[in-house]
Amino acid sequence: MGDYIVLAISCIFVNNILLAQFLGNCPFLGTSKKMETATGMAMAVVFVLVLAGIITWLTNAFILKPFNLEYLRTISFILVIASLVQFVEMFLKKSMPALYAGLGIFLPLITTNCAVMGACLINIKEDYTFIETVISSFSYAVGFGLALILFAGVRERILLARVPKPLQDTSIGLITAGIIAMAFFAFKGMV
Amino acid sequence: MHKQKKYIVSHAPFWHDGSRLTTKNYHIMLAVLIALAAGIVKYGVPAVGVIALSVSTAIFWELIMNKITSRTATIGNGNAALTGLLFAMMLPPTMPWWAVVTGTFVCVIIGKEIFGGLGGNPFNPVLIGMAILMIAWKDLFDFDQALINYDFDYLVLYPLAALKHFGISSIESLSAIDLLSGKQTGAIGTTFGFGLILGGVYLIIRGFVRWEISVSYLLGIFVTAFIFKSADSATYAGPVIHLFSGYTLFGAFFLATEDSSSPVNFIPMLIYGAAIGIMTILIRNIGVYVDGTVFAILLINLANPIIDKIRPKAMGRAV
Amino acid sequence: MAKSITQEFVKGLWAEIPPFRLVLGLCPVLAVTKTVENGIGMGLATTFVLVCSNILVSMLRSVIPPKIRIACFIIIIATFVTVVELLMQAFTYPLFLKLGIFIPLIVVNCIVLGRAEAFAFKNSVVPSTADGFGIGVGFTLSLAAIGLVRELIGTGALFGVSIFGAGYQPFAFMVEAPGAFICLGLMLCIMNLVGNK
Amino acid sequence: MTEAILFMLGLGAACGSVLSIASKIFYVYEDPRIGEIEGLLAGANCGGCGFAGCSAAADAVVNGMAQPNLCVAADEETAVSVAAVMGLNAGSSEAVISRNSCTGGNRASDKFIYSGVLSCNAMSNFYGGKRNCTIGCLGLGDCVKVCTFNAIEIGHDGYPVVDESLCVGCKACEKVCPKSIITVKTMSERLFDFNRNDDPLAPCVQTCPAQINIPQYIKQIRNRDFEGAVNTIRERNPLLLACGRVCPHPCEDICRRGLEDEAVSINQLKRFVADYEMNSGKHLPVTCAPSTGKKVAVIGGGPAGLSCAFFLKRVGHDVTIFDMTPKLGGMIRYGIPEYRLPKEVLEWEIEGILNLGIEHHANVKLGTDFTISSLVASGYDAVFLGIGAWKDYALKIEGEDLKGCFTGINFLSNFSLFQQGDSDKEIKIGKKCAVIGGGNTAIDCVRTLIRLGVEEVYIVYRRTRNEMPANMVEIEAAEHEGIKFVFLAAPEKVLADEDGHIKGLEYLKMELGEPDASGRRRPVPIKGSETVIELDMLITAIGQGPDVSFKNNKSDIRLNQLATTRWDTIDSVDPETLQSNIPYIFTGGDAATGASLVVEAIGGGRRAARSIDLYLKGEKVTPPENSLFEKNIPESIFESVSGINPIERAKMPELPVDERIKSFVEADLVISEESALKESNRCLTCCVTCYNKDS
Amino acid sequence: MIKRSFIGLFSPVLQYEELDTSKTVDSIKVTGAVTFFVDKKYSKKDSLLIKPGDKVKSGDIFSVFNDSEEMIISSVTGEISGIEAFSGNFGKEYTAVTVKTESGGNNVNKDFGKTLKKASKSSLNQIIKNFPGVVSDTVFVNPDKPVDSIVITGMDSDLLISNNKYIVKNRIKDIKAGIVFIEKMTGINSFITVVPESLAVVAQDIGVPVRVVELTYPLASPMLITQNIMGRKVTAGKTAEDSGVMVINAETVAAMGAASVKSEIPGSKIVTVIDKNGDTRLVSAIIGTPVNTVLSQLKIDVNEGDRVITGGPLTGTAVYSDSHPVLPDTEAIMVQDREDIPEILDNSCINCGECVRICPAKVPVNLLIRFLENGEYDEAADSYDLFSCIDCGLCAYVCQAQIPVFQYITLAKHEFTRNNTVEAENA
Amino acid sequence: MRDLISMVLVLTVLSAFSGGILASVKQSTSEKIEFQQLKFEKAPAIKMILTGCTNDPMIDRFKLKDGDQEISFFVGKVDGKVTGLAFETFGKGFEGKIGLMVGVNIDTMCLIGGGVTTQSETPGVGSKAKTDPKFVAQFENLPVAKGAFKVKPDGGGIDALSGATITSRGVCIAATDAVNIYNRLEDQLKEKLKAYSK
Known part of the structure; x- marks a missing residue:
């Protein structure tokens, strides 16, 4: 149990997927301009990443490994994730329009989000067990969401500040993200 | 067109209580004077050099940036000087000149000006400078190493580093009074605890910094350290050491209270202070850094916009 | 709107140079640019994938039904990514080790998918090749540029050769994660200043 | 291998199968445009645009929350196609550009000292702003702040300047401007934008019949942006070369500088930039809106017709000009002598207009060669009648049809035709000639005569020099050239010699009587003062009116109802819309006003073009709202102006008298670039009530 | 000007002025012309019912426009000398009617009381607007606003002013008559009086319940009275009248009483004049008197660069011309020396939080101001409580960065309303 | 329906095609890849440990199972006589796994040093574990039999790299692990080594 908690903390804070592993930066900058969007995106990532973690782990353990097809990991994972996301999107749109409005619209963005793909690959690389995979996927996603929401909070204010023209928008966003990454150094070595 | 006297016209209100940014900045500088003087007495000329260089370059960078962005010069409000001064106080007196200059550059330009100047900065500029320097040139912040050539009449020891590297036994001899009266190694302006407390209390009374943040910060440190101590007294140091060593007091009164990066509402201020306190002890006890203050404050600065969303319901608001 | 092949190529080098103009594909830009060498390696790998997938997509563009085009692009891109991965393992193993997970992640790099969709799917093979090549080279150049700045300031050396001499205290912040963000942010600012003239 | x-x-x-089945089962209707746009976007789902993926972005575009050019991963083409899906068709995709219409007056005096929020809106809420100028720019830059495309900046003179390459026409600036001086308009809207009485207009602009933005082009000249100045003029006046030479410039009469100093030499500046374009040898590009498919017939290729055709073509209508003379230009070709407006200059100017794609039929006359009915039958949607005023009024005295007697326009045009080789009818010139009349036509006649080698040339005018309607410069030029003026002379009869040829003119001397209601002292004949001058040639140039002989063609039933006034001008319903009583027939120029200025005709052409455009669009043809038509904003007309240091006005260079009376070489010359720049600096850049003082 | 105290731990507290009973009220004599403002934009096309040269008598009630109900009560006898447009604060357009007073003209409309009693409800509204002390846009009887209780306030709207306190102290009888009049006209019979502690005993004589309000600014604002004294909730963006409470100045009530009982013409107004030293005195001025007449009779000099304010130091309006008239709602005339005018700076908010702590309506001013500076009024209104603001001006008073916070807020409210009206019209 | 089928068909064919391509690329490169892995990850460390060997340890290698794990062992011989054995273990570092190649002297039953193979530690701080020979040299000649290795702050005898306690700790864990593995597998190893001794 303790190990799992350590794993979770490690994935959320110490090895934060955005700020320490540099995965998922495009949507990080794109969807952090407003708090609402950031929250929606964070939720969607949690949802998809857990699903994707599970399904890729299964693919890897039951198909790729036994048949020695590990070199097909990249292509099979991306296909599986893309199909899964699209399926979920269509499903939500039809059956739960309310949920779709809050969360589903972010799903396409996740298809090509390297955070999802990267987290799945890390899970395999680190040889996690199934339960560890679920926990790490969830925690990575939470870490992503946390960073995104905190960033959005700061960014909402920066958007209103008198940032010099050439620095506006993406440029200042990146610098802020850098400072946030630095602030996350606080967690270094905590696991 | 008949000639008429021209009057000054503006919308209400027509009164102002006379408070000024400038006053505030200069009073904060005034408040650190005692601790600063203690540091200068202790470390001598090199400390004066570092302070002078830091303050002057901070002003210089701000002036440069004002020119580039063609805004009216803001150095008059004393904020750049204050940034430089606080930054210098957190450095060891042996800091080489290039590190000081880079540091103030980072503080003023990266920390403040690119966010649109004072008020736009979401993080404490001084701490950004500190953090980046600490990451870039770790060795320069090894206070024991840095002060090796000084000869003091007390145990030359940076308590937090000793705690981290040699265990609790190495610092058992330190008393609260010793720590508060500056009998410890550390940065130029952060070792003389009495001076810092005096300055801090002055600022609180004058209303230039908020007591909520300082008090909850110190409480957060105290409680967390106490819990750790009770859990494992052999490994972890007690609250007294944590409160009176490192940047704790300096942080409580002069860093965490920086306006732009701290909350304004009552409850958020308490949460904010306490969270920094807790985070500081966590880093010191289980993290990699010797003194967690810098990163703890930066981290909670980051959460400030979220925390500050807890606010009282405005009058007549429907929901 | 018909542009010459050269124009298609050149636009990737300045007018549409990715990460700077199109702020896309940031993950590798931030993660693997600790050194120039890594940057160039990553850039070349991406270029390879870009060119190949652009060629194949433009060749197959009449066959692919528009509704599932994204899926098809993904398959094509993923195939080439795996090829690159295998080739790098076989021939440039040390580089492969350094780039690590970011090689397979080329597959989700928005630039590659974006070019396939925005350009190759609408144009014939030759311009698509030129486009892919141009964008790829632009990407490589910018990765190299960021790598250069970070390596030079962060370690005082280039390709492992000391530049500033022994007296230089490396500004190690630059090779750390936050340094990558701030470096890219400042470079974008400079690009904005230069570009908006 | 196989496993793989x-x-x-x-x-x-x-x-594949899961997705395709799912897409059937979970099908939800959405706006088809969303899918279409999503297909056009890069599909990289990168989130770079700030929306959650391409479908969200497409949704935003369809719902009007985002611009078509939002995709950061795609190129311009994508933006264009997206715009196309959104139904922004070619017509309305005309570039909309934001313009600041207040050009001056940074020294407007203040009502009070403002101390508060630095925003135009905040300030204007305060008793209408601190400046006394009621309309002008407040200069605190709300428009700059609101522009998300960084297209507006505050310029050196404290007024917003728009970078047209960055403007996307979002109208945010227009909405935020409390003084309504920033306007976002399409080219068509700008072309048909008429002076309004709540616009910030300098007195010269208010007075100019063509409503040229004079301060703007002077400012452009000052900044050495000569091409910009040409474009500014051409937005209102396609005949800038001709106007630069022959315009009597009423604008200069009202120029505020003239109150204390001498008026700015506006027309010389205009001529300077117009010549600048011509001397560069290349017509500056003129943009036209995409074709609307409507056809308009312009009858008469004079200034009014050319102007009307020019503006109609620019907003996208197909135009054909029908003209009775061999070459276009009308009165400015055949009525204005070569020495005032060289024909090659005119040729070049008309070429520029026709280059826009305007068709032209020469030597066809309404009523004889074609009729309105035939035009309607061949698919023309509207007709512009710009037939000018070609019929000289008769003096109605005995003997005016003797040999050697001519009428003014007749003489000038026949001579012109001959001179240009379009006719072989040489006019027999006498040795002693007189011209009756005091208008420009009369002066043109005498100056032509003297160039033809006539020994003695008289001008016979009923009143004194002060009352002569001709331009003062022209009168002076004529005096220099040795013309003899006979004032206060009322022609009584023309004396004939034995073979029916003229031999003299008998006139009655007059004296000025008591001032009448109009304040002018009417001439009163002095009894018994009959005097005779000996002559062998006489030209009567006492005025002219339109030639409406086409009405005699009874076969053109459509034209029979066309109402004309007692001066034979075509009666328009409203002098501002210029629509005749037959809805599809519009008029303008001398045909509508009677003989008048070239620039008046050009303005009329543009007015008529606007009405035709409205008519063709099926909208109601009404005058522009709040129109400032032939009036001035009272508060903008000053009696004195302070803060002026007299600076000498640029002198117009001219040929020496002895040289010019020998030939038809252009007499007036263009000013140098140096003096144009100097002269442009004399402009006070007036707004409504404020102006720039000399520094 | 009240400066901040040495101890800054707690937010500063501003106190309303107490009535100084030792001072007397002087009357200001009208010398030249007086000006009345009619609440309608004047354009030359409008057909007018009066024209320059018409004679008016003091107490005459007349309409200006043919197609509008706006009415004026002439406070003087004389001849109309001009009718012109005047653009006032916040882009508000008025028609200014100038009347040249006749010297020695003692010609007074004696039937004013009768006319008033006979007036129809709609014209009564217009007439009441001209009574002294009424906030100009408060409508007396408006079916849209379900007013059921009336609060007669003996408090004043701003610091340094003591007009209503003076009225409560000296004109109890008139107030009583006024209450009778209002009750008759509106049918509302729920009245209370709010007064400061010192007047509580005197106010008992009015005969309606008396409640005491503390002297802490801005507790006497109608919003806070409605909320604190009447215990009703005032929704953000709405007025006290929307909650059923109408707050009327004691002066207005007294004028109504005097008019209805004694047929006294409500043509004069108690005005607190605040000179450059901050000394105050009460004067009685004829409505329409130019401010410079008042100031010159009190021998107060105004120089170029000074500030002339109609109203109090926190909520008044600066005027640019000293010929601005005393209006029915002009509670005070204040002159500020140019040396005393606080500087306004274009700083950005430094997030010190002083404004948040002092705000009586708990508006998150520190966040609000960021949106206002960027012109994002919709966001400010939706999420940052723009319309909870009760216009006290304290935020700008304490702002360390010297940002004109309150100016931004008033501007934003005005612009937001204007934009939304335009949108609603276009929709 | 037809477009559905065509969609599925295109997708299927395309992916099968790509599968084929990849399989063939993989086949043709697999040997090269394995060699590269050995060459770049392990070889430098092994060379450092088994100094003076006359054989190529990259060729003289075998695998043994320890529980679930399969470990490769590299044999060092001097003139045909087995002198040392090298194998890789892992410890947790500051940023992910640290691989440590550990050598054991068969004769003395002592460690003959180690070499860091893979690491992603902070450059200039934690990365010194790999670049600073003094650090790993501390393990030299420590007897295999002696249990756990610890850094000084943890009460052990290994001097931590300055500023990189975590990394040092990770290396210690790896070394401890190596000793444990060696002890567990000692019998099997000896058996195997006999084959090389000839």
Whole structure:
């Protein structure tokens, strides 16, 4: 149990997927301009990443490994994730329009989000067990969401500040993200 | 067109209580004077050099940036000087000149000006400078190493580093009074605890910094350290050491209270202070850094916009 | 709107140079640019994938039904990514080790998918090749540029050769994660200043 | 190998079938445009635009929350196609550009000292702003702040300047401007934008019949942006070369500088930039809106017709000009002598207009060669009648049809035709000639005569020099050239010699009587003062009116109802719309006003073009709102102006008298670039009530 | 000007002025012309019912426009000398009617009381607007606003002013008559009086319940009275009248009483004049008197660069011309020396939080101001409580960065309303 | 329906095609890849440990199972006589796994040093574990039999790299692990080594 908690903390804070592993930066900058969007995106990532973690782990353990097809990991994972996301999107749109409005619209963005793909690959690389995979996927996603929401909070204010023209928008966003990454150094070595 | 006297016209209100940014900045500088003087007495000329260089370059960078962005010069409000001064106080007196200059550059330009100047900065500029320097040139912040050539009449020891590297036994001899009266190694302006407390209390009374943040910060440190101590007294140091060593007091009164990066509402201020306190002890006890203050404050600065969303319901608001 | 092949190529080098103009594909830009060498390696790998997938997509563009085009692009891109991965393992193993997970992640790099969709799917093979090549080279150049700045300031050396001499205290912040963000942010600012003239 | 293929086969099949089945089961209706736009976007789902993926972005575009050019991963083409999906068709995709219409007056005096929020809106809420100028720019830059495209900046003179390459026409600036001086308009809207009485207009602009933005082009000249100045003028006046030479410039009469100093030499500046363009040898590009498919017939290729055709073409209508003379230009070609407006200059100017794609039929006359009915039958949607005033009024005295007697326009045009080789009818010139009349036509006649080698040339005018309607410069030029003026002379009869040829003019001397209601002292004949001058040639140039002989063609039933006034001008319903009583027939120029200025005709052409455009669009043809037509904003007309240091006005260079009276070489010359720049600096850049003082 | 105290731990507290009973009220004599403002934009096309040269008598009630109900009560006898447009604060357009007073003209409309009693409800509204002390846009009887209780306030709207306190102290009888009049006209019979502690005993004589309000600014604002004294909730963006409470100045009530009982013409107004030293005195001025007449009779000099304010130091309006008239709602005339005018700076908010702590309506001013500076009024209104603001001006008073916070807020409210009206019209 | 089928078909064919391509690329490169892995990850460390060997340890290698794990062992011989054995273990570092190649002297039953193979530690701080020979040299000649290795702050005898306690700790864990593995597998190893001794 303790190990799992350590794993979770490690994935959320110490090895934060955005700020320490540099995965998922495009949507990080794109969807952090407003708090609402950031929250929606964070939720969607949690949802998809857990699903994707599970399904890729299964693919890897039951198909790729036994048949020695590990070199097909990249292509099979991306296909599986893309199909899964699209399926979920269509499903939500039809059956739960309310949920779709809050969360589903972010799903396409996740298809090509390297955070999802990267987290799945890390899970395999680190040889996690199934339960560890679920926990790490969830925690990575939470870490992503946390960073995104905190960033959005700061960014909402920066958007209103008198940032010099050439620095506006993406440029200042990146610098802020850098400072946030630095602030996350606080967690270094905590696991 | 008949000639008429021209009057000054503006919308209400027509009164102002006379408070000024400038006053505030200069009073904060005034408040650190005692601790600063203690540091200068202790470390001598090199400390004066570092302070002078830091303050002057901070002003210089701000002036440069004002020119580039063609805004009216803001150095008059004393904020750049204050940034430089606080930054210098957190450095060891042996800091080489290039590190000081880079540091103030980072503080003023990266920390403040690119966010649109004072008020736009979401993080404490001084701490950004500190953090980046600490990451870039770790060795320069090894206070024991840095002060090796000084000869003091007390145990030359940076308590937090000793705690981290040699265990609790190495610092058992330190008393609260010793720590508060500056009998410890550390940065130029952060070792003389009495001076810092005096300055801090002055600022609180004058209303230039908020007591909520300082008090909850110190409480957060105290409680967390106490819990750790009770859990494992052999490994972890007690609250007294944590409160009176490192940047704790300096942080409580002069860093965490920086306006732009701290909350304004009552409850958020308490949460904010306490969270920094807790985070500081966590880093010191289980993290990699010797003194967690810098990163703890930066981290909670980051959460400030979220925390500050807890606010009282405005009058007549429907929901 | 018909542009010459050269124009298609050149636009990737300045007018549409990715990460700077199109702020896309940031993950590798931030993660693997600790050194120039890594940057160039990553850039070349991406270029390879870009060119190949652009060629194949433009060749197959009449066959692919528009509704599932994204899926098809993904398959094509993923195939080439795996090829690159295998080739790098076989021939440039040390580089492969350094780039690590970011090689397979080329597959989700928005630039590659974006070019396939925005350009190759609408144009014939030759311009698509030129486009892919141009964008790829632009990407490589910018990765190299960021790598250069970070390596030079962060370690005082280039390709492992000391530049500033022994007296230089490396500004190690630059090779750390936050340094990558701030470096890219400042470079974008400079690009904005230069570009908006 | 086999496993790999099989595995991928299975995976592909599984994914494909799951998705395609799911897409059927979970089908939800959405606006088809969303899908269409999503297909056009880069599909990289990168989130770079700030929306969650391409479908969200497409949704935003369809719902009007985002611009078509939002995709950061795609190129311009994508933006264009997206715009196309959104139904922004070619017509309305005309570039909309934001313009600041207040050009001056940074020294407007203040009502009070403002101390508060630095925003135009905040300030204007305060008793209408601190400046006394009621309309002008407040200069605190709300428009700059609101522009998300960084297209507006505050310029050196404290007024917003728009970078047209960055403006996307979002109208945010227009909405935020409390003084309504920033306007976002399409080219068509700008072309048909008429002076309004709540616009910030300098007195010269208010007075100019063509409503040229004079301060703007002077400012452009000051900044050495000569091409910009040409474009500014051409936005209102396609005949800038001609106007630069022959315009009597009423604008200069009202120029505020003239109150204390001498008026700015506006027309010389205009001529300077117009010549600048011509001397560069290349017509500056003129943009036209995409074709609307409507056809308009312009009858009469004079200034009014050319102007009307020019503006109609620019907003996208197809125009054909029908003209009775061999070459276009009308009165400015055949009525204005070569020495005032060289024909090659005119040729070049008309070429520029026709280059826009305007068709032209020469030597066809309404009523004889074609009729309105035939035009309607061949598919023209509207007709512009710009037939000018070609019929000289008769003096109605005995003997005016003797040999050697001519009428003014007749003489000038026949001579012109001959001079240009379009006719072989040489006019027999006498040795002693007189011209009756005091208008420009009369002066043109005498100056032509003297160039033809006539020994003595008289002008016979009923009143004194002060009352002569001709331009003062022209009168002076004529005096220099040795013309003899006979004032206060009322022609009584023309004396004939034995073979019916003129031999003299008998006139009655007059004296000025008591001032009448109009304040002018009417001339009163002095009894018994009959005097005779000996002559062998006489030209009567006492005025002219339109030639409406086409009405005699009874076969043109459509034209029979066309109402004309007692001066034979075409009666328009409203002098501002210029629509005749037959809805599809519009008029303008001398045909509508009677003989008048070239620039008046050009303005009329543009007015008529606007009405035709409205008519063709099926909208109601009404005058522009709040129109400032032939009036001035009272508060903008000053009696004195302070803060002026007299600076000498640029002198117009001219040929020496002895040289010019020998030939038809252009007499007036263009000013140098140096003096144009100097002269442009004399402009006070007036707004409504404020102006720039000399520094 | 009240400066901040040495101890800054707690937010500063501003106190309303107490009535100084030792001072007397002087009357200001009208010398030249007086000006009345009619609440309608004047354009030359409008057909007018009066024209320059018409004679008016003091107490005459007349309409200006043919197609509008706006009415004026002439406070003087004389001849109309001009009718012109005047653009006032916040882009508000008025028609200014100038009347040249006749010297020695003692010609007074004696039937004013009768006319008033006979007036129809709609014209009564217009007439009441001209009574002294009424906030100009408060409508007396408006079916849209379900007013059921009336609060007669003996408090004043701003610091340094003591007009209503003076009225409560000296004109109890008139107030009583006024209450009778209001009750008759509106049918509302729920009245209370709010007064400061010192007047509580005197106010008992009015005969309606008396409640005491503390002297802490801005507790006497109608919003806070409605909320604190009447215990009703005032929704953000709405007025006290929307909650059923109408707050009327004691001066207005007294004028109504005097008019209805004694047929006294409500043509004069108690005005607190605040000179450059901050000394105050009460004067009685004829409505329409130019401010410079008042100031010159009190021998107060105004120089170029000074500030002339109609109203109090926190909520008044600066005027640019000293010929601005005393209006029915002009509670005070304040002159500020140019040396005393606080500087306004274009700083950005430094997030010190002083404004948040002092705000009586708990508006998150520190966040609000960021949106206002960027012109994002919709966001400010939706999420940052723009319309909870009760216009006290304290935020700008304490702002360390010297940002004109309150100016931004008033501007934003005005612009937001204007934009939304335009949108609603276009929709 | 027809477009559905065509969609599925295209997708299927395309993925099968890509599967084929990849399989063939993989086949043709697999040997090269394995060699590269050995060459770049392990070889430098092994060379450092088994100094003076006359054989190529990259060729003289075998695998043994320890529980679930399969470990490769590299044999060092001097003139045909087995002198040392090298194998890789892992410890947790500051940023992910640290691989440590550990050598054991068969004769003395002592460690003959180690070499860091893979690491992603902070450059200039934690990365010194790999670049600073003094650090790993501390393990030299420590007897295999002696249990756990610890850094000084943890009460052990290994001097931590300055500023990189975590990394040092990770290396210690790896070394401890190596000793444990060696002890567990000692019998099997000896058996195997006999084959090389000839």
